[in-house]
Structure formats: structure tokens, C-alpha cells
Amino acid sequence: MDLSLTDEQQALWDLARDFIDREVVPNSRDWDRREQVDRGIVAKLGAVGFLGMTIPEEYGGSGGDNLSYCLVMEELGRGDSAIRGIVSVSLGLVGKSIHKWGTEEQRQRWLPRLCSGESLACFGLTEPDTGSDAGNLSTRAVREGDEYVITGSKMFITNGTWADVSLVFARTGGPGPKGVSAFLVPTDAPGFEHREIKGKLGLRGQSTGELVLDGVRVPASARLGDEGVGFKIAMSALDKGRMSVAAGCVGLAKGALEASVQYAKERTQFGKPIASYQLVQEMLADMAVGTDAARLLVWRVADLIERGLPFGTAASMAKLHASENAVAAANLAIQVFGGYGYLDEYPVSKYLRDARVMTLYEGTTQIQKLLIGRALTGVNAFA
Numbered sequence: 001m002d003l004s005l006t007d008e009q010q011a012l013w014d015l016a017r018d019f020i021d022r023e024v025v026p027n028s029r030d031w032d033r034r035e036q037v038d039r040g041i042v043a044k045l046g047a048v049g050f051l052g053m054t055i056p057e058e059y060g061g062s063g064g065d066n067l068s069y070c071l072v073m074e075e076l077g078r079g080d081s082a083i084r085g086i087v088s089v090s091l092g093l094v095g096k097s098i099h100k101w102g103t104e105e106q107r108q109r110w111l112p113r114l115c116s117g118e119s120l121a122c123f124g125l126t127e128p129d130t131g132s133d134a135g136n137l138s139t140r141a142v143r144e145g146d147e148y149v150i151t152g153s154k155m156f157i158t159n160g161t162w163a164d165v166s167l168v169f170a171r172t173g174g175p176g177p178k179g180v181s182a183f184l185v186p187t188d189a190p191g192f193e194h195r196e197i198k199g200k201l202g203l204r205g206q207s208t209g210e211l212v213l214d215g216v217r218v219p220a221s222a223r224l225g226d227e228g229v230g231f232k233i234a235m236s237a238l239d240k241g242r243m244s245v246a247a248g249c250v251g252l253a254k255g256a257l258e259a260s261v262q263y264a265k266e267r268t269q270f271g272k273p274i275a276s277y278q279l280v281q282e283m284l285a286d287m288a289v290g291t292d293a294a295r296l297l298v299w300r301v302a303d304l305i306e307r308g309l310p311f312g313t314a315a316s317m318a319k320l321h322a323s324e325n326a327v328a329a330a331n332l333a334i335q336v337f338g339g340y341g342y343l344d345e346y347p348v349s350k351y352l353r354d355a356r357v358m359t360l361y362e363g364t365t366q367i368q369k370l371l372i373g374r375a376l377t378g379v380n381a382f383a
């Protein structure tokens with residue numbers, strides 16, 4: 001794996017850093033306090049090309065390779081994980097799935113508006129009673145002539161109250177993963193309702209919703225892929241999604257480290273900057289090593305994708321390590337900041353609150369370990 005960046009990748013990384021420092025960092029605390037990011041950020045993300053990365057220009061995308069995508073996700077994660085989540089889900093889980101599995105008509109209909117930020121998408125997989133056991137979902141889609149009638153509910157859906165289209169996974173066949181199909185459902189369809197979920201520990205500025213579909217009718221042409229392929233679509237989306245979350249976690253941990261280094265050099269105790277104490281340096285060193293290791297795991301996933309090689313297990317490893325490291329690094333950052341770290345005057349308390357969900361969504365730490373274990377042994381712990 002070549003670890004050098006091209007001039008284009010480096011320039012994009014610099015652009016992303018500038019964008020985040022200008023458009024996101026100055027607002028992040030207020031958005032968090034208000035529990036609502038400014039919706040205007042979506043158009044800005046579209047204009048700078050971040051909502052269309054890896055999607056070809058013919059569909060309104062901004063193209064680019066997977067490592068470039070990860071560099072942008074890293075900076076978004078440093079700036080505000082609520083913003084990174086908007087992009088990871090709308091583009092990473094849904095836009096990329098439409099590009100990979102969609103008909104030409106579906107691509108033309110949805111991709112240009114998702115890439116520009118005119119529309120947002122959400123990923124309707126998780127249900128109130130099925131999180132890790134996604135193949136057991138109970139939302140149903142019943143075929144009636146040229147239509148499907150979809151009934152069920154979805155839980156913890158990122159972009160859930162903002163999305164114009166939801167990629168809904170629903171059962172068209174028997175039990176288990178093979179009975180699942182995927183549908184592109186406009187969220188203004190009659191019978192489609194969403195409710196905002198408030199009171200979250202972190203990602204407070206991000207729209208997280210519960211979706212209720214009560215006899216929502218969609219034409220058969222809204223089905224993404226064949227009947228029964230829905231679970232494969234979900235899992236392959238999550239393989240790339242886990243890379244995206246991991247890259248965001250690298251940025252979050254990097255932000256926690258940068259803030260800690262700066263604070264440790266400024267803050268004096270016992271007559272010296274606390275950066276001069278060995279126990280503080282140990283914390284900074286632990287954060288730095290864990291974060292660099294996470295970045296290398298993320299870059300390996302991007303490299304495997306570019307070379308057309310299997311990357312699912314590498315994505316699980318990256319997501320597992322990067323999310324656990326983000327929690328650990330943000331927690332250490334609070335220790336470096338002491339009492340001030342407990343206030344939202346500095347960014348580190350938000351980093352910790354935002355980091356906590358990273359070991360839960362897009363597959364918990366435990367699911368990643370079992371996927372890695374299955375790849376190592378050939379034994380399926382889910383069977």
C-alpha cells in the first residue's frame with residue numbers, strides 16, 4: 001500500500017480542513033446547544049462537492065477515489081460528527097447504493113439532487129426491535145399489481161426528519177435475510193410519517209428520526225435491485241459505511257488530540273505547563289498512537305476498494321478500532337482538560353458525547369468482532 005498522497009488528494013484534504021474551520025467549527029457548539037444544525041450547511045456541503053464524492057460527474061457527482069473520500073470524512077469528523085453523519089448516510093449509504101444497484105432511471109432521478117444537496121437521503125434499516133439482527137426486520141412490502149404497499153417502522157434513522165428519500169428495507173418474502181428487498185421511498189408519500197428523536201447523549205444537532213410507514217404505496221420501479229437482494233444491498237452499503245464512520249472517528253480523535261496538545265502547553269500547574277508532566281505526555285502519546293493506527297486501518301480499506309479486492313473484514317477492523325479509539329481519546333482529552341473539559345466551552349466534552357455512538361451504529365463493536373472472528377475461523381457465530 002502506497003502511503004503517499006497525490007497532489008490532488010493533499011489539496012482536497014487542505015480544502016476540507018479550511019472548509020470545516022470556516023463553516024463548521026465556529027458554529028458547532030451553538031448547533032449542539034440548540035439541538036439543530038443550520039440546514040444551510042447542506043447546500044454548502046453540496047456546493048463544495050462533498051455530497052457527491054466517488055459518484056461520477058454524469059450523475060452530478062464530484063468523482064474522486066475512496067481515499068479522498070476518507071480524507072474529507074476525517075475532517076468532517078474533526079469538525080462535527082453531526083455534519084459527517086449527514087454526508088456518510090445521504091451519500092455513503094444511500095447515494096452509493098443507488099449508483100451501485102440502481103437502474104438508469106433511479107440514478108438519474110435521485111443522484112444529481114443528492115450530490116448537490118438539494119435533497120437528502122436516509123437509510124431505513126434499523127427497527128425498534130431489530131438492530132444488530134438486521135436480517136430479521138419486520139417491515140413488510142406487499143406486491144399489489146404494479147405497486148408495493150409498505151407498512152412498518154424504523155428507528156434511530158440519521159437524517160430521518162430531513163430526508164426527501166428513504167432507502168427502506170422491507171420483507172417481500174419469507175423470514176431471514178433472503179426475504180428482504182430494498183425500496184427508494186419519497187418521504188412525502190401518503191402514509192409516510194417521521195418523528196424527531198430528541199434527548200440524545202451526542203450528535204445533538206443531527207436530525208435523528210423514527211419513521212412510520214402506514215400502507216405507503218410505491219411503484220414497482222422504486223424497488224432497488226431484485227426482490228430478495230435487499231439484505232445484500234444493506235450489508236454492502238454498510239461495508240463502505242463502516243469505512244466512512246471509521247474515517248470520521250479518526251478526525252474526532254485527531255481533534256481531541258490537537259485540542260489537548262494546545263491546552264497542555266497553555267495550562268500551568270505547580271508552576272509549569274502541564275505538557276511538561278510525564279503522565280500528561282503519556283495520555284497524549286496514547287491518543288496519538290491509537291489515532292494514527294486507526295487512520296492506517298482506514299486507508300487500507302480505501303486502498304483495497306480501489307484495487308477491487310475484498311474489504312469487508314478490513315472495514316470491520318477499521319470501524320472497531322477507530323470507534324473504540326475515538327471514545328478513549330475523547331475521554332483522555334477530558335482528563336487533560338480537567339474541570340474545564342467538563343464544560344462545553346471547550347470542544348472536548350462534545351467529542352466524548354459524539355464519540356459514544358460510534359461503537360453502536362453501523363454495527364456495534366461486538367458485531368464487528370464477530371464478523372472478524374467469522375472471517376478468521378470460518379465459523380458463523382450468528383447461525
Ligand code: CAA
Binds near residue numbers: 089231236361
Ligand atoms: N456484502 C454482501 N452480501 C453480504 C454481506 C456483505 N458484506 N454480508 C452478508 N451478505 C449476504 C450473505 O452472503 C448472505 O447471502 P448468501 O446466503 O446468499 O451468501 C446473506 O447476506 C445473509 O448473510 P449473513 O448470514 O451474514 O446474515 P446474518 O443474518 O447472519 O447477519 C450480521 C449478519 C453481521 C449480524 C448483520 O445482520 C449485521 O451486520 N448486523 C448489524 C447491522 C448494522 O450494522 N446496523 C446498522 C444500522 S444502519 C446505521 O446505523 C445507519 C445510520 O443511520 C447511522
